[in-house]
Amino acid sequence: MSKKNTLNPVSQELTAFLSEKDFVYGPEPELYGGIAGFYTYGPLGKRLKNNLENAIRTVFNQHGFFEVEYPIIAPAAVWKASGHLDSFNDPVIICSKCASSFRADKLLEEKGEKNAEHYSDQKLIETFKKKEVNCPNCKGRFNLEIKRHSLMMKTTIGQDTEAYNRPETATTTYLPFKHYQNFFRDKLPFSVFQIGKAFRNEISPRQHVLRSREFSQAESQLFVSKEMKTNWPSFKPVENDSLLLWTAEMQEKNKKPETMSLKKALQKKAFQNQAFAWNVWLSHQIFLAMGIPNQKMLLRQHKKDERAFYAEDAWDLEIELNSFDWTECCGIHDRTDYDLKKHAEFSKQKLVAKDEKGKEFVPHVLEIAFGIDRPFFALCDLFYAKRKEDQKRILLQFPPKMAPIQVAVFPLMAKDGLDKKAREIYQTLEKKFLVYYDESGSIGRRYSRMDAVGTPYCLTIDYDSLEKNDVTIRERDSMKQTRILISELSSILQKYSEK
Amino acid sequence: MSKKNTLNPVSQELTAFLSEKDFVYGPEPELYGGIAGFYTYGPLGKRLKNNLENAIRTVFNQHGFFEVEYPIIAPAAVWKASGHLDSFNDPVIICSKCASSFRADKLLEEKGEKNAEHYSDQKLIETFKKKEVNCPNCKGRFNLEIKRHSLMMKTTIGQDTEAYNRPETATTTYLPFKHYQNFFRDKLPFSVFQIGKAFRNEISPRQHVLRSREFSQAESQLFVSKEMKTNWPSFKPVENDSLLLWTAEMQEKNKKPETMSLKKALQKKAFQNQAFAWNVWLSHQIFLAMGIPNQKMLLRQHKKDERAFYAEDAWDLEIELNSFDWTECCGIHDRTDYDLKKHAEFSKQKLVAKDEKGKEFVPHVLEIAFGIDRPFFALCDLFYAKRKEDQKRILLQFPPKMAPIQVAVFPLMAKDGLDKKAREIYQTLEKKFLVYYDESGSIGRRYSRMDAVGTPYCLTIDYDSLEKNDVTIRERDSMKQTRILISELSSILQKYSEK
Numbered sequence: 001m002s003k004k005n006t007l008n009p010v011s012q013e014l015t016a017f018l019s020e021k022d023f024v025y026g027p028e029p030e031l032y033g034g035i036a037g038f039y040t041y042g043p044l045g046k047r048l049k050n051n052l053e054n055a056i057r058t059v060f061n062q063h064g065f066f067e068v069e070y071p072i073i074a075p076a077a078v079w080k081a082s083g084h085l086d087s088f089n090d091p092v093i094i095c096s097k098c099a100s101s102f103r104a105d106k107l108l109e110e111k112g113e114k115n116a117e118h119y120s121d122q123k124l125i126e127t128f129k130k131k132e133v134n135c136p137n138c139k140g141r142f143n144l145e146i147k148r149h150s151l152m153m154k155t156t157i158g159q160d161t162e163a164y165n166r167p168e169t170a171t172t173t174y175l176p177f178k179h180y181q182n183f184f185r186d187k188l189p190f191s192v193f194q195i196g197k198a199f200r201n202e203i204s205p206r207q208h209v210l211r212s213r214e215f216s217q218a219e220s221q222l223f224v225s226k227e228m229k230t231n232w233p234s235f236k237p238v239e240n241d242s243l244l245l246w247t248a249e250m251q252e253k254n255k256k257p258e259t260m261s262l263k264k265a266l267q268k269k270a271f272q273n274q275a276f277a278w279n280v281w282l283s284h285q286i287f288l289a290m291g292i293p294n295q296k297m298l299l300r301q302h303k304k305d306e307r308a309f310y311a312e313d314a315w316d317l318e319i320e321l322n323s324f325d326w327t328e329c330c331g332i333h334d335r336t337d338y339d340l341k342k343h344a345e346f347s348k349q350k351l352v353a354k355d356e357k358g359k360e361f362v363p364h365v366l367e368i369a370f371g372i373d374r375p376f377f378a379l380c381d382l383f384y385a386k387r388k389e390d391q392k393r394i395l396l397q398f399p400p401k402m403a404p405i406q407v408a409v410f411p412l413m414a415k416d417g418l419d420k421k422a423r424e425i426y427q428t429l430e431k432k433f434l435v436y437y438d439e440s441g442s443i444g445r446r447y448s449r450m451d452a453v454g455t456p457y458c459l460t461i462d463y464d465s466l467e468k469n470d471v472t473i474r475e476r477d478s479m480k481q482t483r484i485l486i487s488e489l490s491s492i493l494q495k496y497s498e499k
Numbered sequence: 500m501s502k503k504n505t506l507n508p509v510s511q512e513l514t515a516f517l518s519e520k521d522f523v524y525g526p527e528p529e530l531y532g533g534i535a536g537f538y539t540y541g542p543l544g545k546r547l548k549n550n551l552e553n554a555i556r557t558v559f560n561q562h563g564f565f566e567v568e569y570p571i572i573a574p575a576a577v578w579k580a581s582g583h584l585d586s587f588n589d590p591v592i593i594c595s596k597c598a599s600s601f602r603a604d605k606l607l608e609e610k611g612e613k614n615a616e617h618y619s620d621q622k623l624i625e626t627f628k629k630k631e632v633n634c635p636n637c638k639g640r641f642n643l644e645i646k647r648h649s650l651m652m653k654t655t656i657g658q659d660t661e662a663y664n665r666p667e668t669a670t671t672t673y674l675p676f677k678h679y680q681n682f683f684r685d686k687l688p689f690s691v692f693q694i695g696k697a698f699r700n701e702i703s704p705r706q707h708v709l710r711s712r713e714f715s716q717a718e719s720q721l722f723v724s725k726e727m728k729t730n731w732p733s734f735k736p737v738e739n740d741s742l743l744l745w746t747a748e749m750q751e752k753n754k755k756p757e758t759m760s761l762k763k764a765l766q767k768k769a770f771q772n773q774a775f776a777w778n779v780w781l782s783h784q785i786f787l788a789m790g791i792p793n794q795k796m797l798l799r800q801h802k803k804d805e806r807a808f809y810a811e812d813a814w815d816l817e818i819e820l821n822s823f824d825w826t827e828c829c830g831i832h833d834r835t836d837y838d839l840k841k842h843a844e845f846s847k848q849k850l851v852a853k854d855e856k857g858k859e860f861v862p863h864v865l866e867i868a869f870g871i872d873r874p875f876f877a878l879c880d881l882f883y884a885k886r887k888e889d890q891k892r893i894l895l896q897f898p899p900k901m902a903p904i905q906v907a908v909f910p911l912m913a914k915d916g917l918d919k920k921a922r923e924i925y926q927t928l929e930k931k932f933l934v935y936y937d938e939s940g941s942i943g944r945r946y947s948r949m950d951a952v953g954t955p956y957c958l959t960i961d962y963d964s965l966e967k968n969d970v971t972i973r974e975r976d977s978m979k980q981t982r983i984l985i986s987e988l989s990s991i992l993q994k995y996s997e998k
Contacts, residue, residue: 019678020681022678022681022682025675025678028569028570028573028674029573029574029576029577029674030674030675030677031674031675031676031677031842031846031848032574032576032577032580032845032846033576035574035656035657035660037656038570038572038573039570040567040568040569040570040674040675041567041568042567042675042678042682043565043566043567043682043691044682045568046565046566046567046568047565047566049568050556050566057549061929062929066542066545066546067542067545067546067549068539068540068541068542068545069539069540069544069545069548070527070539071527071537071538071539071713072571072696072713073537073652073664073698073712073713074527074528074537075528075531075534077528077531077532078528078531081531101658149658153572153654153655153656154654154655155652155653155654155664156652156653156700157534157536157652157700157712158534158700158702158703159600159648161534165572165654165664175527175528175529175530175539176524176529176530176539176541177530178529178530179518179521179524179541182519182521183521183541183542183543185939192542197571197696199572201655201656201657203657204657213572213656214570214571214572343530346531347530347531349530430560430561440684
C-alpha cells in the first residue's frame with residue numbers, strides 16, 4: 001500500500017517524544033553530531049525491545065523452532081554465493097548543482113510513483129525526466145544517470161581478508177545446514193530461527209528506526225520436502241483461523257482485501273500449499289504476540305514483478321501506522337531450493353536431505369523475515385494517545401504484557417514506614433514483573449510520568465495500607481482506583497499482565 | 500594466574516564435543532573453510548547463552564541497573580576520543596623466513612613469560628633475544644621489530660565516513676550520558692548496563708570462544724560522586740559476605756589468596772571504598788547466578804603495572820578451568836572521571852552532574868565488564884563429566900536453572916495414546932520450562948542423549964501413566980527414577996529447576 005517516506009508532523013511529534021521519554025535516542029552518536037540511520041534504545045525502549053524479542057522467541061519455540069546465533073561478520077565468499085556482493089545495491093542519483101546523492105526510487109515514491117523500487121535503471125531515468133524531479137536540497141537538476149550504491153558494509157579480517165557485516169541474518173542461518181542434519185537426526189522439517197543485528201549502508205535513511213543502517217532482525221527458516229508443503233500436519237488445527245488477505249489478483253483487479261479462513265484461501269488458490277499458508281499464519285501469530293492489534297494488520301501477496309526470480313510465492317505483513325500509513329513489517333517467502341543449491345555450488349559441498357527410500361534431494365526453504373525495530377515503532381505509534389480531558393497529557397496505551405514497566409510502586413510519602421513497606425512490595429513483585437519504584441513528587445505527577453511511558457498499573461501505599469495490608473491499584477487507561485490486599489497482589493497482577 | 504594459550508588435549512576433546520552436540524560450531528564460515536575467531540552458537544548453545552544473558556539481566560535489574568542498546572558501529576570521532584584509534588593495538592612480530600605474523604606478547608607467555616602483555620615494545624624485543632624464540636611454524640628467526648596491529652574493525656558509513664565496529668560495549672554506554680541525566684532525574688547514581696556484540700581483529704586467535712574476533716559483552720557502568728564511593732548504602736547489607744581475594748600486595752609477597760568478608764577487606768584496605776567493594780561483590784553475584792561454582796572463582800587485584808594509567812583500582816574475576824587453568828573472565832574497574840572528561844573534551848559538551856549545592860562536577864565511573872562467551876565456556880568446561888561406570892558416557896552436569904533443556908518428555912512408545920499423553924504434558928510444561936520432546940529410540944538411548952546435553956530431568960510416560968496419571972522422573976546425575984503425579988509435575992519441576 002502507499003508509503004510516506006519522510007517524517008511528517010505526526011511522526012516528528014512521536015519520535016521527539018520517544019527520545020524525551022528514554023525509548024529511542026539518536027541519530028547516534030548524538031554527542032558527536034549524529035549520523036543518519038543509527039539509534040540507541042534507552043532504558044525504557046530496551047525493555048520494550050526485550051519484551052518483543054521474548055515474545056518472538058516464545059512463539060517460535062512453541063512451534064518447534066530452535067534458535068541459533070551465527071557471527072555478524074562473514075568473508076566475501078559467503079556474500080558472493082548469496083548474491084549480495086553482486087546485486088545488493090540501491091539506485092543513486094546525484095544533483096548536478098550541489099552534488100548531494102539520493103536514492104532514486106525513494107525520491108520517485110515521494111512524488112507518488114508506486115513500486116519504483118522494482119524499476120530498472122532505465123525506467124527510473126525516464127520517470128525522472130517525465131516528472132521533472134529536482135534536488136530536494138537545492139532545487140538543482142539531477143545528473144540523469146543511475147549509479148549503483150552497494151548496501152554492504154565492508155571490513156577486513158586479519159591483515160587482508162575481505163569481509164562484510166551481514167546485510168541480513170537469513171543467509172547466515174542457512175550455512176550450518178550440515179549441523180542441522182545432525183541436530184534434527186536427518187528428519188525434515190529442520191526448523192531454526194535467528195535474532196540478531198544486520199547492517200545496510202543506506203543512502204540518507206530518513207524514517208527513524210523504520211529504515212536504519214544498523215537494525216535487529218528476526219527470521220525463521222523452515223527446511224521441508226516438496227511433499228511436506230502440500231501435506232503439513234500443523235495446518236489442520238489452524239485452518240479455520242481467518243486473516244485479512246490481499247492477493248496479487250485482488251490488487252490487479254482493484255479489489256479490496258478480504259478476511260478469509262486459511263482453508264478457504266487454500267481452496268481459492270490464494271496460497272499454493274498448506275505449509276506456506278501455515279507460515280503466513282505463524283507470522284501473524286508472532287505479531288499478535290508482540291501486541292499488534294489484529295485490525296491493524298494486512299497480509300499482502302507480492303505481485304509477480306515484485307518477487308525475486310527464484311521465489312515461488314511471497315507475502316508481506318503490513319501494519320497501518322498513524323505516522324507512515326501501511327508499512328511492510330514482515331516478509332513470508334517460499335525460497336524453494338535456491339539458497340541451498342547456491343551454497344552447495346559455491347562451497348562445493350553436498351547440502352541435501354534423504355527421502356524414505358534414501359534418495360537425495362535439496363530441501364525447500366520457507367522463510368519468515370522481519371525486523372524488530374518496525375514492530376517496536378508500530379507499538380509506540382499505535383498506542384500513542386492523549387487524554388480526552390487534556391491533550392497535553394500523553395499516554396502510551398501498551399498492552400500490559402509488552403509494557404517496559406508493568407507495575408510502579410509508590411509510597412504516598414517517603415517516610416513513616418510507607419517507603420519501607422513500598423520497597424518490600426517492590427522487592428516481592430520484581431521477581432515476576434518489570435517493576436519501578438518512585439517516591440518523588442506528588443502522586444498525581446508520578447501517575448502522569450508512568451502514563452507517559454505506558455505503565456498499566458500503579459500501586460500506592462498510604463497510611464491505611466500499614467493497618468489493612470492493602471494498596472491502591474490505579475489503572476492507566478480508565479484511571480480507576482481500587483484497593484486490593486497485598487496478599488492478592490501477585491496473582492491479580494499476573495492475570496492483568498497477561499493481557 | 501598462569502594461562503595456557505593453545506588448545507590442549509582437554510580442550511580439544513571438549514570443543515569437539517561442543518560442536519558434535521550442537522553447542523558451538525566453527526570456526527565459521529565452516530562451509531567455506533572457516534576463519535579463526537568466529538563461532539556459531541547452535542540450537543543448544545544458543546539456549547545456554549540466552550539463559551546466561553537472562554541471569555545477567557536479572558541480577559542487574561534487581562540491583563537497580565537499566566539496560567540500554569547502543570549501535571555497534573560508530574564513526575572515528577568516538578574512537579579517537581576513547582583512545583582506541585591510537586592505542587588499541589597488539590604487538591606483532593614477523594618471521595623472517597616464512598613471513599607468518601604472531602602476537603609477540605602471547606608467544607612469550609607461551610614460553611613462560613608472565614604479563615608480557617604489559618611489556619613495552621623494547622622489552623618485548625629484548626625478551627625475544629634473551630629467550631631465543633623462533634617461529635612456531637617454520638622454526639625460522641623473527642625480524643626483531645615490533646609492528647603495531649590495530650584491533651579495530653574498520654568500515655565505512657555512507658560514501659566516505661570512516662567508522663568502526665565497536666571493540667567494546669563500554670565506550671558506547673557512556674555516550675548517552677545526557678539522556679541518563681534526564682532518565683535518573685539528575686540524581687546520582689546513574690546505573691546502566693549493556694549486553695551486545697563487540698569485535699577485535701586479533702592476530703591468529705587460538706582459544707575457541709575464549710578469544711574470538713566477534714564476541715558478546717556485558718558490562719555495567721555506575722556513575723557516582725566521590726562521596727558516594729565512601730558512603731554506599733548497598734554496602735552495609737552485604738558487608739559480611741566473603742570472597743576469595745588475592746590483593747596486589749599478597750601477589751607481590753608471594754602469599755596465597757585469602758577468603759575474607761568485604762568488611763574486613765575494606766578495613767585492610769584491600770578495597771579503597773565501599774562502592775568499589777560492592778561492585779566486586781556484584782560481579783561475583785552475577786557469576787554465581789550464571790551457575791559458576793563459588794569454589795572455582797578468585798578475585799585478583801591488578802598490580803600497579805597492569806592497570807591503565809587513569810584507573811584507581813582494578814580487579815579480575817578469574818575462573819579455574821579444567822582446560823585453560825585460571826582464566827580472567829571479568830574485570831571490575833574504577834575508571835575515575837577519565838572517560839567523561841575525554842568525551843567532554845572531544846565533543847566540546849558539558850558532561851557533569853550537580854551536587855546538593857548546585858556545584859557541577861564530573862562523576863566517577865565504576866565498571867563491571869565481561870564477555871558472555873567465557874562464562875559459557877566455563878560452564879561447559881566445569882560441568883563436563885564422564886560416568887564412573889563407563890568413561891564413554893559423557894554428561895554435562897549443568898545446574899538445572901542453566902540447562903538448555905530443563906525437561907525432556909518421552910512416551911515409552913510412539914503409540915497406544917502414550918505419544919498423545921506425552922505431547923499434552925510437553926505442551927503444559929513448555930509454558931514454564933525449556934522442554935524437549937523425543938519419541939525415537941530406546942528409553943536408555945534417549946536418556947544418554949539428554950545426559951550428553953545436560954538435561955537434568957527426563958519424564959517417561961508408560962502404560963501405567965495412562966491409568967494412574969503419573970510419570971517416571973529420572974534425574975541426570977544420580978540416574979534415580981521416581982514416579983510422580985502429573986498434577987504435581989509443574990510445582991515439583993519448578994522447585995528442582997531453581998537449583
